[in-house]
Amino acid sequence: MPELPEVEAVRCLLGRDAVGAAIVHAEVRRTSTLGKQSATEFLQRVKGAAITEVARRAKHLFLHLSNDNTIHMHLRMTGNVYVLRDCRFPPAKARLLLNFTDGRALVFDDPRCLGRVGAFPRKDIPALLPPLGPEPLDPAFSWKIFVDIARKSKMPAKLFLMDQQKVAGLGNIYAAEALFEAKIDPRIPIGSVSTARLQRLHAAIRQVLTAAIPCCERAYSQPGRFVEGAEYPMAVYGRKGLPCPRCKATVARIPQGGRSTYFCPRCQR
DNA sequence: AGTCACCTGATT
DNA sequence: AATCAGGTGACT
Numbered sequence: 001m002p003e004l005p006e007v008e009a010v011r012c013l014l015g016r017d018a019v020g021a022a023i024v025h026a027e028v029r030r031t032s033t034l035g036k037q038s039a040t041e042f043l044q045r046v047k048g049a050a051i052t053e054v055a056r057r058a059k060h061l062f063l064h065l066s067n068d069n070t071i072h073m074h075l076r077m078t079g080n081v082y083v084l085r086d087c088r089f090p091p092a093k094a095r096l097l098l099n100f101t102d103g104r105a106l107v108f109d110d111p112r113c114l115g116r117v118g119a120f121p122r123k124d125i126p127a128l129l130p131p132l133g134p135e136p137l138d139p140a141f142s143w144k145i146f147v148d149i150a151r152k153s154k155m156p157a158k159l160f161l162m163d164q165q166k167v168a169g170l171g172n173i174y175a176a177e178a179l180f181e182a183k184i185d186p187r188i189p190i191g192s193v194s195t196a197r198l199q200r201l202h203a204a205i206r207q208v209l210t211a212a213i214p215c216c217e218r219a220y221s222q223p224g225r226f227v228e229g230a231e232y233p234m235a236v237y238g239r240k241g242l243p244c245p246r247c248k249a250t251v252a253r254i255p256q257g258g259r260s261t262y263f264c265p266r267c268q269r
Numbered sequence: 270a271g272t273c274a275c276c277t278g279a280t281t
Numbered sequence: 282a283a284t285c286a287g288g289t290g291a292c293t
Contacts, residue, residue: 003287032276059288076288078277093277112277114288130289155270164289173287237287258272260285 002075004136004169004209005232007059009216010081013223014054014106017083018063021100022050030095030113037118045069045119046098058132058168062125070122071098073108079115081108082223091224109224132168136205141167146202150190157193157201158186159257167205173237174212176262178204180236180246185269186261187254236262 002010023046028039049065056062061081063071073081084090087105090097096108096117108117120128133149134141149166160166161175170178179186181204184197193201211232218230235245239262240253249266 001287006287074288076275077286078288110276112275112286114276159270162288171287257270259288 001078001080002059003171003174004059005174005212005216006220007056007061007075007169008213009220010075011054011056011061012217013082013220014051014061014063017104017223018051018106019054020050021083021102021104021106023047023065023098024101025099027097027099028095029097030110032113033095033108033110033115033117035116035118042117042119046071057129058135058164059171060129064122065119068122069119070125071117071119072125072128074116075110076112076114076116078112079108079110080220080224081106082220083107084224107224131165133164133166134168136167136169136209141206143199143202146205147195147198150193150198150201152191154189154191156187156256157184157190158261160190161205162257169209170205172259172261173234174205174208176237177208177232177235180263180268181208183268186256186263188269236264238262 026043026046028034031039034042049067051063052066053064061073084105084107087099087103090107091109093109093111094107095110098106134145153160157179158175161170161178178201182197182201184193184201215230215232219227221227236251239251242251244251244264244267247267249264251262252265254261
């Protein structure tokens with residue numbers, strides 16, 4: 001589920017439901033969710049602490065704790081995090097639980113077990129993150145910054161947008177949607193896209209992500225459920241064989257970097 | 270830059 | 282049985 005807008009929606013939800021809660025215990029149901037960290041170390045770092053703030057950087061989530069530790073989470077493909085009203089009834093795919101003093105519990109729900117959670121001293125967090133490009137919704141993500149990065153790269157436009165070192169937070173869906181908005185062929189080397197199209201792309205990245213966040217917030221407003229009909233209205237993603245909303249040509253699907261890219265072959269070039 | 274491994278479940 | 286899935290890190 002998660003690209004930047006989904007992670008932002010989760011951050012918002014946890015800000016509402018988890019901030020102020022105190023952790024009495026952590027139940028690690030799948031040790032691989034902690035990666036290399038031992039369950040003992042994780043438990044020691046979180047036990048007895050309160051959650052003071054929930055933050056996001058790109059697709060990474062941070063739960064800052066009152067004891068100067070921070071829980072780092074990455075949802076990868078299928079992770080989800082939310083607060084259960086009653087810790088006695090965790091979902092089947094719960095990989096890790098943080099039990100709160102009031103009987104509620106934060107659950108890290110992840111069917112594919114690709115997501116990761118870890119607890120570290122807050123000051124160590126920046127060094128633990130992989131290299132990340134600018135945050136696209138930050139006012140600092142200017143046209144100049146974007147064009148400087150883009151002009152240096154020869155990557156196909158779609159792979160460029162998905163590269164977290166170039167611009168952080170886009171994934172398979174919103175990269176495709178931004179390219180559609182900017183009318184750019186996903187296969188074209190980003191550095192050879194015209195300045196006018198790059199300008200459109202810079203705006204489209206912000207526009208698509210900004211529009212998707214409230215959709216995701218609605219879709220995930222009920223912890224652990226998915227509100228049908230709230231999702232961002234996709235123009236091309238997942239719409240192979242359906243008409244392009246702009247020109248009515250047939251949306252195509254091609255492999256790129258081992259994944260599917262959806263685009264309109266008529267109006268994206 | 271491209272491919273694979275990590276995991277599991279849904280769909281064809 | 283094979284393919285696909287909104288991600289990324291480690292390989293060649």
